[in-house]
Amino acid sequence: MAKFSTGKRAFLKGSVAAGLLAGAARAADGKTTDSKTYDVVIVGAGNSGLPAAIFAAQRGLSVMVIEAAGQIGGTLHLSSGQMSAAGTKLQKTKGIDDAPQIHYDDIMRISKGTADPVLLKLATDNAAPVFDWLTEHGLTVYPQHPVTGTTHEPYSRARYAWAKEGGRAILKVLEEQLQPHLDSGLVTLMLASEAKELITNGDGDVIGVVAEDDDKVSHRVMGKNVVLTSGGYMFNPEMFEEMEKAPLHTNITYPYCYGAGLTMAVAVGGYVRGGENHTPLFGAILVDADRPTQMRATARHFPGDRPPWEIIVDASGKRYLREDILSHDAYEQSLAKQPDEKCWMVYDAEIKAKAPRLIGGGFGSPWTPEDTEEAFENGDVPYFYKADSLAELANLAGVDAKGLAETVAAYNDAQSGKTKDPLGREFMPLPIAKGPFYAVQINSWALTSYAGVAVDGELCVIRQDGSPIKGLYAAGELLGMGQMMGNAVCGGMSVTPALSLGRLLGNSILKA
């Protein structure tokens, strides 16, 4: 049986290994030779690259997959694996009336028309077939699924589903489906090898990839079709900030996703779009001031899960959001407008005692109510502030003291019914009046890249003038969330399009 992971470079089929290694030996003299020409060369064996390989091999195409890590799976090792697909067999068995067009319309509604219509149509039209294929081959989602969504702006229909084991459950199916093609020799995996640049001919068409193995030997891997599925740039904070003009506070990502595909596509004439649609997630309480860093804890902010007892203020001490608004999008978009994408949740001793629990675990790290107590009492835990007066609290947190005093006074007037809340908030159970006072700094966090490579309706990478770069295709997070879901965060719209467009490439677009 071929293995899926190794600490070293792995060529899982002896004949190919021999051919490439012969080239490698000569590479030491600076004369790297070309490999045989594969029908398809795929860069990145993750969420999108694996289905591309499997479905291409099902059609008899020869495939070489170049993977930088010593294992396959990419971000599926970390991802929650939440998928959204309309018109699935699962929905039909549960009597849920849904269709790709309704999915498309939902995302256009949530993104206010900013998603790329061509890519979104491809993704929504092809989501159900790949979801059905996964469930038919062993993926089991939670029995109560699909749902409309809880952690992101809800969909109009229940079409959002995932397995208890998250992305690894998807990876298990992909591994099982890949195995026969590794055994037959149609697919070859080149692990622990990094694609460095694309090879073009005199017409500018892409005809191969230069990959470097972990002995720093380079190989020229030739292909009739080259597919970039190397993920986004979340492990590359400089690229993130350059592309999205926004801070990257967190580093929750697969360490091989540093934007290599984007750099390679641009180097042969491709271009990047969608970064202007940057949309952060709300609610991170960070470990420290290093950037990017880990999340210590998260604030349970969505009013649908827990109505807000606190107020949210900006650095000037002013409220900028109607806290009881039933919209993740409103929380995310308003945070994106704050300098350094940060704000503060402010409350008093009585709210702290009576409100439902506000602060929970970070992404993958546990956090108890006792941890919150300790953090406030300790005084040295970043972003947890406690003081006897509002003025002192403001100074500790770095918020304008005069602004905060005015804001709390105005809020208390509205809470008591003396005035109407200027932002329209209705849920105001208690004033902020009894010390000690508390504040917790909230930062944005992010999981996916918004800028991505521009492609046409056949997923062929295009130049700024719209002309296709022949032989070069892209799919997955490399296309950027700013194209796929526009200026918004839509549930399951990273994992599912990566899978479905990878399948589409392998199933029909790539030609021998």
Ligand SMILES: Cc1cc2nc3c(=O)[nH]c(=O)nc-3n(C[C@H](O)[C@H](O)[C@H](O)COP(=O)(O)OP(=O)(O)OC[C@H]3O[C@@H](n4cnc5c(N)ncnc54)[C@H](O)[C@@H]3O)c2cc1C
């Ligand atoms: C913690 C976390 C949770 C998430 N949860 C969800 C969710 O529930 N739902 C959702 O829709 N989205 C989610 N996402 C986002 C989603 O998982 C990713 O956008 C998606 O998996 C990306 O798929 P991909 O195939 O484009 O890239 P990946 O799966 O990341 O695969 C890219 C592969 O390319 C390889 N690679 C990179 N550079 C090179 C190179 N130069 N040469 C060779 N190989 C290279 C990498 O090692 C990797 O294996 C989450 C992301 C994270 C980090």
